[in-house]
Amino acid sequence: MQETLFDVHRPVRSPLRYPGGKTRVARRFAPYFPEHTDYREVFAGGAAIFFYKRKAETNWINDLHPGLYAFWKAVRDHLDEFAELCRAEDTPGSQQRFNHWAFDQRHLMVCRGDEHLLERAIQFYYLNRTVWGGRVVFDPDRKSRLYFSNPEGWTRIEKKLAHLRKVSAKLQGVEITCRDYAECIDGATADTFIYADPPYYRESTGHATDKLYDKSFDVGGHHRLAEVLHNCPAKVMVSYDDCDEVRELYPDWHHEPLQWKYSGTYAVSKEDKANGRKEKKVTGQELLILNYEM
Numbered sequence: 001m002q003e004t005l006f007d008v009h010r011p012v013r014s015p016l017r018y019p020g021g022k023t024r025v026a027r028r029f030a031p032y033f034p035e036h037t038d039y040r041e042v043f044a045g046g047a048a049i050f051f052y053k054r055k056a057e058t059n060w061i062n063d064l065h066p067g068l069y070a071f072w073k074a075v076r077d078h079l080d081e082f083a084e085l086c087r088a089e090d091t092p093g094s095q096q097r098f099n100h101w102a103f104d105q106r107h108l109m110v111c112r113g114d115e116h117l118l119e120r121a122i123q124f125y126y127l128n129r130t131v132w133g134g135r136v137v138f139d140p141d142r143k144s145r146l147y148f149s150n151p152e153g154w155t156r157i158e159k160k161l162a163h164l165r166k167v168s169a170k171l172q173g174v175e176i177t178c179r180d181y182a183e184c185i186d187g188a189t190a191d192t193f194i195y196a197d198p199p200y201y202r203e204s205t206g207h208a209t210d211k212l213y214d215k216s217f218d219v220g221g222h223h224r225l226a227e228v229l230h231n232c233p234a235k236v237m238v239s240y241d242d243c244d245e246v247r248e249l250y251p252d253w254h255h256e257p258l259q260w261k262y263s264g265t266y267a268v269s270k271e272d273k274a275n276g277r278k279e280k281k282v283t284g285q286e287l288l289i290l291n292y293e294m
């Protein structure tokens with residue numbers, strides 16, 4: 001694959017569709033980025049903020065999802081081979097291929113370390129593109145919820161690969177890990193900027209069918225996160241759904257409410273579906289929580 005002459009400090013769109021992803025709102029967060037030399041995105045998902053901002057001297061993206069980890073690592077270190085795998089599947093998306101990866105090869109999605117890295121990477125990428133809203137959530141009790149709902153997500157492969165070249169360029173030199181977020185705080189200093197975008201609070205109290213992520217939190221998980229972040233010397237920015245419970249976890253930090261339209265987060269009514277609409281936009285109220293002065 002050809003070298004890309006690309007300014008890695010410029011914004012690039014995340015190549016993933018990700019539930020709760022911040023690609024569309026990253027520029028709204030920019031005024032709140034503090035000065036820093038070390039950047040850590042500890043619940044990376046689609047890593048929209050990392051891809052939007054200037055690179056710091058040192059950069060680290062982390063997520064507990066092994067499939068996602070494999071994807072980022074393959075794009076950083078094995079782009080040519082990964083591109084060949086994508087080209088080999090360069091026929092319109094198919095239900096059969098989806099089922100093969102989502103169910104027959106399910107064990108790959110929970111692999112640890114770098115075993116079967118490229119296979120896991122293409123599996124995750126394909127599922128992420130071809131499931132509605134990028135919701136690659138597997139529930140053994142409700143297999144029917146993970147289905148081939150966005151076939152058009154696997155088209156124009158060469159265009160996707162051209163974009164992945166920029167993504168790969170920006171990922172060079174970035175540390176990529178698959179750990180619990182609490183293990184990414186070690187060694188942080190006052191020059192470190194940690195961005196934490198945990199699973200939504202409402203996900204922990206809502207119905208299991210509302211699950212957006214394979215790796216999610218219970219209510220205690222949100223309390224643990226607040227404790228870990230309060231004991232960290234870094235500059236920390238947390239983004240959350242805006243509710244009293246979240247505000248009470250960070251009573252002493254600055255609260256900045258933000259509003260934007262989400263799309264694809266909520267399923268549409270039967271009537272909309274009949275009219276061919278798959279997504280609806282709703283206004284969401286989110287909260288940025290900062291432990292530093294702007």
Ligand SMILES: C[S@@+](CC[C@H](N)C(=O)[O-])C[C@H]1O[C@@H](n2cnc3c(N)ncnc32)[C@H](O)[C@@H]1O
Nearest residue numbers: 018020021022043045046048064180181197215
């Ligand atoms: C709200 S999403 C992040 C979205 C991301 N900011 C974006 O723009 O795409 C939350 C992420 O946290 C990850 N996660 C859940 N529990 C975790 C944990 N204990 N440690 C690290 N990551 C975790 C999930 O896999 C999910 O990708």
